[in-house]
Amino acid sequence: MTVPIRPGGLRVAVLSFAHTHAASYIRHLAGRADVELLTADPDSAQSPEGELRGAAFAAAHGAAYAESYQEVLDWRPDAVVICSENSRHAGLVQLFAAAGAHVLCEKPLATTVADAELALEAAAAAGVRLMTAFPVRFSPAYQELRGMVRAGALGDIVSVVGTNNGWMPSDRAWFTDPELAGGGALVDHVVHCADLLDDLLGVPAQRVHAVSNRILHAQRGVTVETGGLVTITFQGGVIATIDCSWSQPASAPTWGGLTFTVTGTKGSVRIDPFASHVGGFDALGGAWLPYGADLDSLMIDEFISAILAGRQPQPDGGSGLRTLEIVKAAQASVASGQPVHC
Amino acid sequence: MTQIRVGLVGSGGITHVHVPAWLELGAAVTVFSLEGAEELAAQYGLSVAASLQELLAGADIVDICTPTTSHRSIAVAAAAAGKDIVCEKPVGRTVEDGKAILGAVREAGVQLYPGHVVRYFPAYAAAKEAVDGGRVGTPAVLRFNRGGAGPASPWFYDVEQSGGIIMDQMIHDLDQARWLAGDITAVYAVQNTAGAEGSAGGEPARIVSAHVTLTHESGAISHIQGVWGPPGMDFRTSFDIAGDSGALRFDSAADTSVVRNLPAGVVDSYLPPAGVEESPYLTEIREFADAFAGGAAPRVSLEDGIIAVAIAEAALESLRTGQSVPFSTSHVLTSEEVPS
Numbered sequence: 189m190t191v192p193i194r195p196g197g198l199r200v201a202v203l204s205f206a207h208t209h210a211a212s213y214i215r216h217l218a219g220r221a222d223v224e225l226l227t228a229d230p231d232s233a234q235s236p237e238g239e240l241r242g243a244a245f246a247a248a249h250g251a252a253y254a255e256s257y258q259e260v261l262d263w264r265p266d267a268v269v270i271c272s273e274n275s276r277h278a279g280l281v282q283l284f285a286a287a288g289a290h291v292l293c294e295k296p297l298a299t300t301v302a303d304a305e306l307a308l309e310a311a312a313a314a315g316v317r318l319m320t321a322f323p324v325r326f327s328p329a330y331q332e333l334r335g336m337v338r339a340g341a342l343g344d345i346v347s348v349v350g351t352n353n354g355w356m357p358s359d360r361a362w363f364t365d366p367e368l369a370g371g372g373a374l375v376d377h378v379v380h381c382a383d384l385l386d387d388l389l390g391v392p393a394q395r396v397h398a399v400s401n402r403i404l405h406a407q408r409g410v411t412v413e414t415g416g417l418v419t420i421t422f423q424g425g426v427i428a429t430i431d432c433s434w435s436q437p438a439s440a441p442t443w444g445g446l447t448f449t450v451t452g453t454k455g456s457v458r459i460d461p462f463a464s465h466v467g468g469f470d471a472l473g474g475a476w477l478p479y480g481a482d483l484d485s486l487m488i489d490e491f492i493s494a495i496l497a498g499r500q501p502q503p504d505g506g507s508g509l510r511t512l513e514i515v516k517a518a519q520a521s522v523a524s525g526q527p528v529h530c
Numbered sequence: 531m532t533q534i535r536v537g538l539v540g541s542g543g544i545t546h547v548h549v550p551a552w553l554e555l556g557a558a559v560t561v562f563s564l565e566g567a568e569e570l571a572a573q574y575g576l577s578v579a580a581s582l583q584e585l586l587a588g589a590d591i592v593d594i595c596t597p598t599t600s601h602r603s604i605a606v607a608a609a610a611a612g613k614d615i616v617c618e619k620p621v622g623r624t625v626e627d628g629k630a631i632l633g634a635v636r637e638a639g640v641q642l643y644p645g646h647v648v649r650y651f652p653a654y655a656a657a658k659e660a661v662d663g664g665r666v667g668t669p670a671v672l673r674f675n676r677g678g679a680g681p682a683s684p685w686f687y688d689v690e691q692s693g694g695i696i697m698d699q700m701i702h703d704l705d706q707a708r709w710l711a712g713d714i715t716a717v718y719a720v721q722n723t724a725g726a727e728g729s730a731g732g733e734p735a736r737i738v739s740a741h742v743t744l745t746h747e748s749g750a751i752s753h754i755q756g757v758w759g760p761p762g763m764d765f766r767t768s769f770d771i772a773g774d775s776g777a778l779r780f781d782s783a784a785d786t787s788v789v790r791n792l793p794a795g796v797v798d799s800y801l802p803p804a805g806v807e808e809s810p811y812l813t814e815i816r817e818f819a820d821a822f823a824g825g826a827a828p829r830v831s832l833e834d835g836i837i838a839v840a841i842a843e844a845a846l847e848s849l850r851t852g853q854s855v856p857f858s859t860s861h862v863l864t865s866e867e868v869p870s
Contacts, residue, residue: 346724347739349675349755353772397718397854399743399751403670404774415671415772417743417753419720427720429741429753433671435772451677453725453737455763526854527718 194266196224198492201265203257203280204272205229205245207294208359209321209484213269214249216488223492226263228254231272236361257283265289267495269321269488273368274375278303281318282310290317292491292501295379297508299370301516304509311505319491319501320508322383323483324446326490327461330384333450337388342452345389348428350381354444356405356414356434364410372412374400374518377432382511383503384448385420385428392510395421397527398518404435418518419527441474533558534819537579537589537613539604540596541566542683544618544645548593549574551812555819560588563596586611591822594618597685598692602627605642609634614822615642616815620701621835623693625843625862628836632867635832643818643828644835648702648767649709650810650817653780657771661710666773669711669750674703677757678765680736686758687736689846695738696721696849697842700756703769704845705830705838707744707752710771716745718854719845725760742845837862 200223202210210227217225232241246253254260257280260268267290270280278298281291291311297320298304311318324330336342354377357363369375400413415433422428436444445462464480494501517528534557538545541563552559553574560577561567562585571578579585582604586592592608594601594617602622608615615635621644622628635642648654661669676699685691692698696719708714721740737759744752757763768781817828840862844855 343737343760344724346722346737347741347755347757349673349741349753351673351770395720395852397720397743399716399718399745401670401749401751403668403749404772406774415751417671417751419718419741419743419753421720425722425724427722427739427741429743429755431671431673431753431770433772435671435777437772437776439776449675451737451739451757451759454760456677456757456759525716527852 194224197222198267198496199224199226199263199265200267200269200492201225201260201263201289202227202251202269202271203260203284204231204270204276205241206231206235206273206276206360206362207271209294210245210271211249212484213271213488214251216485217269218251220492222496225251226254226260226265227251228257228260230256231276239360261287267291267491269491270294273362274370275299275368278307281307285310285314285316285318288314288316290495292319292321293508294321295508296370296375296512296515297505298512299375301509301513304512308505308509317495317500318505318508319494320383320503320505321487322380322503322507323487324380324461325383325387325503326481326483326486327459328481329459329461330448333448333457333459334388336457337450337452341454342450342457343454345426345450345452347426347451348385348449350384350428350446350448351431352377352380352444352446353431353433353435355436355438355440356408356410364412366412369412371515371519372410373414373432373434374398374416374418374522375515377434378416378418378430378515378518379511380446381430381448382514383507385422386507386510387503388450389422389424389426391423393420393514393517393530394423395527395529396514396517396521398521400522404433413522416518418514420514439473441476442478535560535588535590537562537585537592538576539563539582539585539592539594541570542595543681545570545595547809547811548595548815549576551809551815552593554812555816560585582607586613589613591616591819598623598698602630605631606634609638609640609642612638612640614640616645616818617642617835618645619835620644620693620697620839620842621832622839623697625836625840628839629863629867632832632836641822642832643821643830644832645814646702646705646830646835646838647810647814648706649830650814652807652810654706654769657769657778657780658710660778661771661773665776666771666778667775668748669771669773671772672707672711672750672752673770674706674752674754675766675768676700676703677755677759677763679761679763680738680758687738693842693846694721694740695756695758696740696742696845697839699758700740700742700754701838701842703754703756704742704744704841705834706769707746707754708837708841711746711748711750711752713747713859714744714841714857715747716854717841717844717848717857718743719848721849744841833863833867
């Protein structure tokens with residue numbers, strides 16, 4: 189099923205500005221000649237004072253704004269990009285999938301497995317495409333690693349260590365709200381590496397063990413975990429550990445990063461997709477000028493291109509579900525102190 | 531000062547870093563080994579002893595560099611002969627072995643220090659000093675990695691003999707984690723082995739990787755990865771220490787003190803590498819020798835070595851059971867056994 193382009197282009201709506209990635213998605217969508225953009229952020233009325241949300245956020249980013257999701261539905265979008273609080277993802281997927289819109293949903297797909305399954309079912313029932321926002325999949329460094337693994341350059345994969353460490357999110361309060369976010373660092377920073385593992389290995393996780401703590405940022409009174417280590421044993425025996433901690437010090441010159449080290453029977457390869465930068469110093473300390481591929485741009489392009497071509501964009505909703513299952517198993521392991529069998 | 535007489539037991543790979551350190555300190559070294567003693571002695575100008583008894587009779591200090599399961603009997607014999615002892619890690623194959631050594635050493639009134647040499651690597655020592663000084667605040671999440679080509683001798687791959695990669699190689703970082711973030715309350719481990727089946731021609735490569743997760747009494751959590759990779763894989767280590775006010779990072783592969791850009795075929799070895807830093811093995815052995823001579827206690831104790839073996843044993847139990855294993859230092863060594 190290809191989508192006929194209307195005169196103004198593919199109608200794409202960005203739903204909610206809860207996740208600040210909305211700014212980047214708006215920029216990339218607005219820059220496309222084949223897209224007509226509308227945005228809405230009706231839940232912003234409940235957001236804390238001082239957070240730039242709603243019509244003001246849309247105006248700041250030069251995007252057309254609708255006051256309600258109903259107004260967006262009436263506009264009959266071809267596709268939507270969901271940037272709401274994590275716990276509100278699945279409801280929006282269901283609402284807009286039922287209206288016939290293809291969906292790119294910010295990660296994690298949901299905060300419960302049941303919600304994620306409802307999202308997948310809604311997309312399948314409506315015959316629309318569901319994609320999960322895992323931009324690291326599009327990094328040239330990961331693509332090179334993937335190519336090497338597929339070509340057998342590493343031999344059989346034995347073990348993997350992934351790290352996704354960053355500043356504690358502070359521009360939006362909901363990131364550390366156990367209800368709205370679904371948890372802390374385990375929810376925020378396990379899924380990117382888990383998605384790479386899902387893509388690279390293509391086999392299910394069998395056993396998940398996790399530990400977490402709240403030592404980092406304890407002085408800020410957060411009630412969710414800020415540090416975590418998740419170890420996964422996959423079908424076939426590959427072992428993998430993900431460090432999801434919000435452990436990038438506030439004084440660091442960049443937000444954090446992601447590393448992914450794959451060890452095989454022929455050796456190992458480590459990638460650091462956010463390593464490319466010009467370094468130096470300014471009056472405040474370390475300077476970090478990132479360069480390299482814009483992963484959000486590549487991801488948005490995959491979403492729009494796939495919809496226009498009538499094919500399934502990747503990473504799909506299934507990856508969103510399987511990575512969430514690892515997060516939930518990790519949370520259960522933390523609660524029990526023992527590994528969880530999947 | 532009279533020359534120190536060192537009785538070296540074993541002639542394997544690690545002796546090639548111990549012997550130069552002893553020679554640097556001006557020691558006279560005699561070697562006893564079931565095999566390879568003559569070659570080692572010829573290479574470094576050492577004497578050879580025909581038996582362990584002969585070695586012990588002519589030594590002030592015994593340096594044990596043998597496969598792990600033999601540490602106990604040699605250490606007990608050396609202690610009974612009244613010798614101070616350097617013993618490669620792991621100090622014993624089991625906690626039971628370690629405690630037998632501890633008992634023998636206490637009874638004889640001699641000293642024994644285990645070769646946890648990573649405590650003497652400058653980067654790790656610098657991190658320890660910074661963490662103890664509060665530079666990163668309270669340690670929260672620590673990661674350690676150690677990997678390269680697997681060892682050449684087959685006994686390392688026999689878990690009965692060596693304890694496998696966790697007991698033999700990762701014990702360095704198990705000790706580091708405890709040194710930096712304090713005592714342990716839980717141990718979880720997984721391991722994967724590949725390539726053990728026959729490969730085309732020659733000895734099959736055995737690729738082993740293990741991951742160990744430690745929970746500390748302080749609430750800190752640590753992850754340790756070890757890799758015994760294919761022949762030719764560079765040996766590398768790294769650590770990341772995140773605390774609530776800062777983070778420290780070290781990667782041996784990121785050392786840029788000498789960067790070569792030499793077209794192939796250019797002879798770049800007109801001089802041996804300068805080696806700006808002294809060998810950590812020399813730093814270690816000097817500190818042990820000073821303690822034997824009545825100086826300060828070294829930065830690592832026999833008890834530390836036994837606790838490291840106990841953590842590795844808990845990790846092996848976790849591999850067997852698939853469960854997280856509770857751990858308590860006070861259950862390894864009673865308060866009587868740990869000097870205050």
